[in-house]
Amino acid sequence: MIRKSALIGIIMCLVSCSLMDPAEPGNLVPRTVDEDPSLPSLEVNGTNLHLQTFGNSENPVLIFLHGGPGGDHRSLLRLKDRYNDYSLVDEYYCVFYDQRGAGLSRRHGLLEDAFDHDVKELFPEVYLADLHAIVEHFSPDDKVILMGHSWGGAHATYYVNTYPEKVAAVIVSEPGPFHSDDADAIPNVNIKLFNEGVSDAMWNSQFISANDHESADYNFLTIILAMNPIDEYHFVLDEKESIKFWRYGAVANLNDLGNAINDNGEFHYDFTNNLSNFTTKALCINGSLNEILTVEFQEDNMARYPNYEIRIIEDVGHDLMWIRADKHVEYIKEYLDEVL
Amino acid sequence: MKYYNKLSVIRHSFTLLFFFSSVNIMAQDQSMVGQLTEKEQSIDVYFGMDYSFSTVGVAYKRGFTFLNRPLTIGTDLAFPLITPDLKDYRIKIIKSQLSVYRTKYFDFAVTYSPTLAGTGTKAQRILAFGNEFGLLSGYWGPKWGFGLEVTADMKNATRIEHTSYYREVVYEDIKDGWYKNTGGNIRYNVVVSRRFKRLDGSVRIGNSNTLKFKKYMFIPLYYFVIGSTYRF
Numbered sequence: 250m251i252r253k254s255a256l257i258g259i260i261m262c263l264v265s266c267s268l269m270d271p272a273e274p275g276n277l278v279p280r281t282v283d284e285d286p287s288l289p290s291l292e293v294n295g296t297n298l299h300l301q302t303f304g305n306s307e308n309p310v311l312i313f314l315h316g317g318p319g320g321d322h323r324s325l326l327r328l329k330d331r332y333n334d335y336s337l338v339d340e341y342y343c344v345f346y347d348q349r350g351a352g353l354s355r356r357h358g359l360l361e362d363a364f365d366h367d368v369k370e371l372f373p374e375v376y377l378a379d380l381h382a383i384v385e386h387f388s389p390d391d392k393v394i395l396m397g398h399s400w401g402g403a404h405a406t407y408y409v410n411t412y413p414e415k416v417a418a419v420i421v422s423e424p425g426p427f428h429s430d431d432a433d434a435i436p437n438v439n440i441k442l443f444n445e446g447v448s449d450a451m452w453n454s455q456f457i458s459a460n461d462h463e464s465a466d467y468n469f470l471t472i473i474l475a476m477n478p479i480d481e482y483h484f485v486l487d488e489k490e491s492i493k494f495w496r497y498g499a500v501a502n503l504n505d506l507g508n509a510i511n512d513n514g515e516f517h518y519d520f521t522n523n524l525s526n527f528t529t530k531a532l533c534i535n536g537s538l539n540e541i542l543t544v545e546f547q548e549d550n551m552a553r554y555p556n557y558e559i560r561i562i563e564d565v566g567h568d569l570m571w572i573r574a575d576k577h578v579e580y581i582k583e584y585l586d587e588v589l
Numbered sequence: 590m591k592y593y594n595k596l597s598v599i600r601h602s603f604t605l606l607f608f609f610s611s612v613n614i615m616a617q618d619q620s621m622v623g624q625l626t627e628k629e630q631s632i633d634v635y636f637g638m639d640y641s642f643s644t645v646g647v648a649y650k651r652g653f654t655f656l657n658r659p660l661t662i663g664t665d666l667a668f669p670l671i672t673p674d675l676k677d678y679r680i681k682i683i684k685s686q687l688s689v690y691r692t693k694y695f696d697f698a699v700t701y702s703p704t705l706a707g708t709g710t711k712a713q714r715i716l717a718f719g720n721e722f723g724l725l726s727g728y729w730g731p732k733w734g735f736g737l738e739v740t741a742d743m744k745n746a747t748r749i750e751h752t753s754y755y756r757e758v759v760y761e762d763i764k765d766g767w768y769k770n771t772g773g774n775i776r777y778n779v780v781v782s783r784r785f786k787r788l789d790g791s792v793r794i795g796n797s798n799t800l801k802f803k804k805y806m807f808i809p810l811y812y813f814v815i816g817s818t819y820r821f
Contacts, residue, residue: 268746268769276764277749364804448671449710451641451808455679456708456715456744458772458799459806470759471712472807491758499806 271457277467278496281353288353291346293382294375299353300346300383303329304338309417309589310388311341312380314348316399316425318371319469319502321352323495325398327574328581337578340585341394344387348404349379350501352494356462363503371500372507373407373518380408384415392417394585398570399542400425402533406554407520413527418588420532420581422570423542427524427553429509429516434549435541449475459499469499482541482567492571521553530556532584534577536565558584624659624688624696625652630821633665637793637814640679641669644814648684661686665702676709681721697726704742712755717747717771727780734782738793743773743800773800776812789818 274280282290282297291300301322313325322345329338329345337343347354350371358368369375384393394417397405402424409416410427426432450472459465509518531554535547544561551557562569562576570577625631633648650663665681681702690697700723707716719742727736750765778795793814797805804810 268767269764271747271768271771275762276768277760279760279762360806361803445671446711448641448643448669449677449708452669452677452708453710453715454805454808455640455706455742455774456717456747456772458774458801458803460772460799460801460803464771465806469806471710471755474712474755474758475710476807491754493758495760503806 271467272461272463274463276463278463279353281355281496283355285353290354291383291386293386294379296349296357296370296379297355298346298349298379298383300344302387303343303345304341306342306387308340308342309391309394310344310384311337311394311396312344312383312387313346314380314395314397314401314404315351316397316401317351317498317502318348318376318400318505319351319498319500320400321347321354321495321497323352323493324568324571325396327571328396328577330574330578332575332578335578335582337581342387344383346383347495348376348501350504351498352496354498356498356500358500358504360459360465360500360503363500366504366507366510368500368504368507371504373404373509376404377407377411380404381412381415384408384412394418394420394589396420396422396581397424398422399567403427403520406524409527409531410520410523413523416527416529418529418532418585419527420534420584421551422534422577423536423539423567424533424547424550425542426516426546427520427550429518431546431550432516435546444476446476462500465499466496469502470494470497473497482539490568490572492568524554528555529588530558530584532580533557533559534569534580535559535561536567536569536573537561537563538566542567624686624698625650625661625820626659627652627654631663631818632821633816633818635667635814635816636670637812638809639667639812639814641671641677643670644668645670646679648681650684655687659688659691674709676707676714679706680704686725694728694730695726696729697724699724700740706744712752712759714750714752715747717744719744719746719773725780729782732784734780734784734791736780736782737777738780738795739775739777741773741775741800744771745769747771774798775800775802778812787820789820791816791818 269276271277274284282288282299288299289301291298315322315325329343350357357370362368392415395405402421405419406427409419457464457468459468510516533547533551535544547559560580562573565572629652631650635646644667646667648663648665650661653660663684665684668678681704684702686698686700688696688698702721704719704721721740721742723740725738747768751763774797776795776797778793780793782791795812796810797812
């Protein structure tokens with residue numbers, strides 16, 4: 250009897266030891282810059298950011314801001330590629346980075362605080378301070394160009410509003426609202442409750458608990474991918490064109506705009522109260538299909554800039570900068586040739 | 590930003606739907622509320638919002654006596670009804686319930702089930718072995734019964750395989766294989782039951798968290814199941 254018990258115990262121990270740990274970085278999610286020193290990174294403002302540069306550092310600095318909050322700059326990397334024998338890298342020093350708490354950058358905060366939008370290390374003013382530190386690092390004496398997608402577009406506008414003297418030009422691709430008054434005007438995403446993806450997402454919750462950043466990030470992206478058919482927003486008509494990420498920051502996304510959200514879940518922020526001091530034309534690029542961030546919405550949103558232009562890319566939704574990176578590069582080149 | 594985070598409307602939507610649908614729902618397993626007597630058998634069917642918007646399940650149980658105490662043993666299969674497929678299922682392989690303390694109308698029982706569950710999504714296929722422990726206590730009168738139940742389930746060994754799509758879009762070097770202790774849930778609910786001759790009805794309404802008492806992302810915390818049991 251004792252021998253049998255010992256044998257069972259040994260077998261269970263061996264089995265247990267051979268199982269992988271879901272919280273081990275690198276297993277279900279890629280390692281962050283804190284866990285993999287070989288990743289390109291920059292320490293700024295008390296955090297460690299996953300950051301890559303492309304091009305000649307003598308050229309004007311063009312900084313890219315990804316969406317989310319919580320996304321990462323893999324979703325923007327096609328914008329450095331060559332189309333029609335032209336690449337932005339030819340003329341600009343392109344800086345891509347994952348915002349704090351997102352992608353492969355350092356994680357901050359706790360999931361339970363994120364539900365209450367109370368992760369202080371991920372408040373908008375901290376994102377802004379990170380960006381300013383990057384601007385000062387790469388271009389202490391000259392103005393920079395900003396390009397932001399979705400939340401990154403609002404983030405770019407927040408920076409332009411705060412430091413208009415540091416910005417030479419700004420491009421926003423399907424940006425989020427620059428003022429909370431406009432945020433409340435956006436229609437809800439229509440979640441199809443009887444959709445298999447929603448059912449899968451719920452059923453999935455039995456298996457992997459979001460108890461740490463690793464499992465939360467893993468859970469977040471698998472759930473989002475399961476629920477993906479938010480057709481009126483993304484419009485990914487061909488799965489091969491699916492936008493790519495390294496690792497979504499669940500805490501950063503759920504925390505959202507942090508202290509810009511009150512206890513009732515309402516937004517209260519204004520990234521536009523100083524935009525009048527930025528007189529250079531701003532460029533907005535929007536997809537024709539998005540039924541949430543519509544062209545009509547962007548007309549109102551961009552009107553908060555003194556001078557702006559909106560260009561439409563047909564037959565794409567919110568992933569336009571990935572699916573039609575070629576068109577983006579074309580429009581960005583034409584815009585920068587005009588305003589610089 | 591809000592338009593994206595509005596995915597969280599799903600939580601509110603589920604909550605509303607949960608209340609609206611509560612009028613005409615039926616069923617969860619553990620019909621039991623009352624133990625089966627020795628050699629008595631039962632078939633349970635249940636339906637509700639239970640890790641899916643419309644989970645349906647069926648169970649078979651039989652009554653025994655163990656150490657002079659009522660013991661019910663059975664097996665239980667559940668799956669989400671929306672676009673049912675063979676990928677999503679939950680099996681309580683040997684579902685047991687032993688009365689620890691019992692008076693005429695009061696019962697305090699412990700429950701235990703080794704579990705096997707699976708799922709398949711656009712991102713991964715999962716197969717998980719686990720254990721579920723529970724306590725069920727209440728007043729079970731000749732017609733009506735009221736009880737409280739707490740269950741904790743844990744996935745002790747989980748095999749995860751990822752689709753080529755996930756590897757392509759997210760993480761090429763993700764490690765497929767067996768993982769330990771990937772998750773668990775603690776659930777606490779009230780139970781109301783009504784007996785009719787050979788047919789029992791029961792309703793369970795409760796709240797669910799992860800084993801570390803954390804909320805889920807995007808999905809509702811509530812669950813609601815109605816069941817009926819035919820005894821023979």
